[in-house]
Amino acid sequence: MISHNSPALIPLISLGSAIALPLIAFKKKALAHPFTLLVSFTMVILSFYNIARVWQGERITYHFGGWLPPVGIEYLLDPLSAFIACVINTVAFFVLIHAGGILEREVPHRTVPYCALILLFLCGANGIIITGDVFNLYVFLEIFSLAGYGLIAVGERAAVVASFRYLILGTLGASFYLLGVGFLYIVTGSLNMADLKRIIAVIPVNPALIAALALMVTGMALKMALFPLHGWLPDAYTYAPSTTSALIAPIGTKVAAYVLIRLLFFVFGIKITVDTIPLLDVIGYMAAAGVLYGSLLAIAQKEMKRMLAYSSVAQIGYIGIGLSLANPMGYIGAVLHILNHAFMKGALFLVAGNLRNGSGHSEIPRFDARLRKKYPGGMAAFSVAALSMIGIPPMAGFFSKWYLSLGAVEKSNWVMLAVILISSLLNAVYFIRIWERVYLIKGNEENDDTLLQEKEPLILLVPTLILSFSLILLGLGNSFLVTKIIARIIPPGM
Amino acid sequence: MSNFAYISVAILLTLGIYGMVLKKNLVKKLIGMTILQVAVIMFFIASAVKGGATVPVLDERLGIPNPIHYISPLQHCLMLTAIVVGVATSGVAFALAILIYRRFKTLDEGILLQRMGEK
Amino acid sequence: MRRFRRNIIILMVSKMVAPYIMLFAFYVIFHGHLSPGGGFQGGTLLSAAILLMRLTAGIKLGERQFKRILGTPLGSLGVLIYFGVGFLALLWGGEFLNYAYLPFGLTPEKLRYLGILLVEIGVGIAVAAILVSIYDDLLEHNNE
Numbered sequence: 068m069i070s071h072n073s074p075a076l077i078p079l080i081s082l083g084s085a086i087a088l089p090l091i092a093f094k095k096k097a098l099a100h101p102f103t104l105l106v107s108f109t110m111v112i113l114s115f116y117n118i119a120r121v122w123q124g125e126r127i128t129y130h131f132g133g134w135l136p137p138v139g140i141e142y143l144l145d146p147l148s149a150f151i152a153c154v155i156n157t158v159a160f161f162v163l164i165h166a167g168g169i170l171e172r173e174v175p176h177r178t179v180p181y182c183a184l185i186l187l188f189l190c191g192a193n194g195i196i197i198t199g200d201v202f203n204l205y206v207f208l209e210i211f212s213l214a215g216y217g218l219i220a221v222g223e224r225a226a227v228v229a230s231f232r233y234l235i236l237g238t239l240g241a242s243f244y245l246l247g248v249g250f251l252y253i254v255t256g257s258l259n260m261a262d263l264k265r266i267i268a269v270i271p272v273n274p275a276l277i278a279a280l281a282l283m284v285t286g287m288a289l290k291m292a293l294f295p296l297h298g299w300l301p302d303a304y305t306y307a308p309s310t311t312s313a314l315i316a317p318i319g320t321k322v323a324a325y326v327l328i329r330l331l332f333f334v335f336g337i338k339i340t341v342d343t344i345p346l347l348d349v350i351g352y353m354a355a356a357g358v359l360y361g362s363l364l365a366i367a368q369k370e371m372k373r374m375l376a377y378s379s380v381a382q383i384g385y386i387g388i389g390l391s392l393a394n395p396m397g398y399i400g401a402v403l404h405i406l407n408h409a410f411m412k413g414a415l416f417l418v419a420g421n422l423r424n425g426s427g428h429s430e431i432p433r434f435d436a437r438l439r440k441k442y443p444g445g446m447a448a449f450s451v452a453a454l455s456m457i458g459i460p461p462m463a464g465f466f467s468k469w470y471l472s473l474g475a476v477e478k479s480n481w482v483m484l485a486v487i488l489i490s491s492l493l494n495a496v497y498f499i500r501i502w503e504r505v506y507l508i509k510g511n512e513e514n515d516d517t518l519l520q521e522k523e524p525l526i527l528l529v530p531t532l533i534l535s536f537s538l539i540l541l542g543l544g545n546s547f548l549v550t551k552i553i554a555r556i557i558p559p560g561m
Numbered sequence: 562m563s564n565f566a567y568i569s570v571a572i573l574l575t576l577g578i579y580g581m582v583l584k585k586n587l588v589k590k591l592i593g594m595t596i597l598q599v600a601v602i603m604f605f606i607a608s609a610v611k612g613g614a615t616v617p618v619l620d621e622r623l624g625i626p627n628p629i630h631y632i633s634p635l636q637h638c639l640m641l642t643a644i645v646v647g648v649a650t651s652g653v654a655f656a657l658a659i660l661i662y663r664r665f666k667t668l669d670e671g672i673l674l675q676r677m678g679e680k
Numbered sequence: 681m682r683r684f685r686r687n688i689i690i691l692m693v694s695k696m697v698a699p700y701i702m703l704f705a706f707y708v709i710f711h712g713h714l715s716p717g718g719g720f721q722g723g724t725l726l727s728a729a730i731l732l733m734r735l736t737a738g739i740k741l742g743e744r745q746f747k748r749i750l751g752t753p754l755g756s757l758g759v760l761i762y763f764g765v766g767f768l769a770l771l772w773g774g775e776f777l778n779y780a781y782l783p784f785g786l787t788p789e790k791l792r793y794l795g796i797l798l799v800e801i802g803v804g805i806a807v808a809a810i811l812v813s814i815y816d817d818l819l820e821h822n823n824e
Contacts, residue, residue: 068770068771068773072770072775072776075775075776079763079767079770079776082763083760083763083767086756086759086760086763087756087760089752089753089756090753090756090757090760093753129775130775131775131776131777131778132775132776132777132778132779133774133775133778133780133781202639202642205643206642206646209646209649209650213649213650213653216653216657217653220657220660224664225677227657227660227661227664228661228665228673228674228677230657231587231654231657231658231661234650234653234654234657235581235590235591235594235654238594238597238598238650239578239581239594239597242597242598242601245601245643246574246601246604249601249604249605249608249636252608252635252636253608618714618715641718641720644720645720652814655818656814656817656818659818
């Protein structure tokens, strides 16, 4: 029964648990977080089971309600969706372990609704990844977005305004996507992705089809925070609670990037997106501008979470550059960067959470050598993740930038190559700022009791270390990942 | 004038986006967002209409069931879901607006951004 | 905020009208597959009937009809009915929401009919409870 239903089980289990959580934790509120952790662990196991089923390149489909496509809704499990689902569920699991230590402090008296919203968020993210129907994707997109608005709004004082702005812009993006689905249905008469691919390949290109493509891509670019549609991101990541930032930053923008990959390469196909209209070029230049903008603005920030937020804008730009190159190397670089960035940003936001928990703030001008004495483990995790973001081998970040650069060279696109190299230097600048304050400046031996805690609790330290040292493992094993998994999901026609 | 429905959808979309972007009051932005969602719903419904067809409930007076006599019901079902999503989004948005008013005592975006900056 | 004062006309009319609104709401829920209506629409009407009493008679008297604390658990229960029907079909061999595999021992057509009816009832309960709880939460800070 599990193998028959396995594509659909991951969103279903998280949905059922999210609904049952208020009933289960009605009397005993402390049950909420352990139950969430258990469900997340089950989702990790199921996603590894799924990828074990499909990694040879096969595709497994699941028909809801027994109705066959194109009439019914179909869930599609192919190596790309299984791979991204694995990445997302693993990062979420470690972030949830970390949440166990700080949930009571960050969202007092509201842990039950908060955990239910986390489960709904994960349900929406997994549903977007596994579904094979464009309207079902809109439904899960809204589940995922609404849970995100709620998760952000319980943060600091200004978090409600950040969440409100995210709501307005997110609904704008989702409505554009829905309008695009409407145009697509009028032109093709089908909502199933495999069916759409068949039909779009044979019909003549007409303005309605181009309008559908443009609207869907704009909507998804808004959710992905591709420059210049990134306005909601800095405030939302900064003012949210630490767990929310560590969940949304690795996962939120990546699922939108995944939807772009599906739409651009698997549904519409290279013939339209490259040859007929220069859509990929536009995305590429917007992404390149975003990379430079994000890196430059990150240098100017005084607060660590805000700096990481602008850095995320830059990293999303890398994924956009990889997609716009439209050759196998660039595509591999983009997908590998989805994996690497999820782990890197997850680790960095967890470090920021630890610093806020330990010293009550994460403002960079106030960092000094006490941090390296009191929190050696946390700063080590920070250092490994920062080296990976800059792109130093053998950390994983180097390899995704390597593939992106190879793709740019293959296409003789020297602008992109220059952008990738310059931004790596800019990344180095804003991390060296923190290293200088923590490691290089001598601390004076005054009293250290301004720090709230003596050393980091284990429950906060271990997930951070796991996420950040697995970057070394991912870097060393990246040839296995590329040749065995990612190379099998290169879209047709590249 | 056979495109009358689509032209009005375009006008509603413009009004909605104008409201969301250019108005300073948060509630007016929400009204703009609702107009935008309604415009998208109208677009789908307008695309379901066929000339000379009736509501999609089987009618024996029309003889053997033939899809040419009934309008397309799929867009209507999709829009039921979209309406529910719109209601949920409005619920969350108004709850956030009430919370913003209680905390910052204003609903004007310019003053809000100033007050957000101070601690 | 003006002090709440009860008006006898409004109170009488709403006391007489609210049961009929509720009856119409149940009609809309149960006939959703044949005429316009269904779970969500009927649930909204049901919540309107409950909220009418809260608006006209005040929260304290309105609570006698539908307690405030019931909002979230009933909402969860309604969605769990929906999810449970679908999951029951999954456990008995079919896919999720494939009502023909429900273990009630009727023909597949009747089983699909029954499945949709149960799902609509669940959705109706959930929507009504959640809309009432939205109203209650927004007014939590004001007394009367």
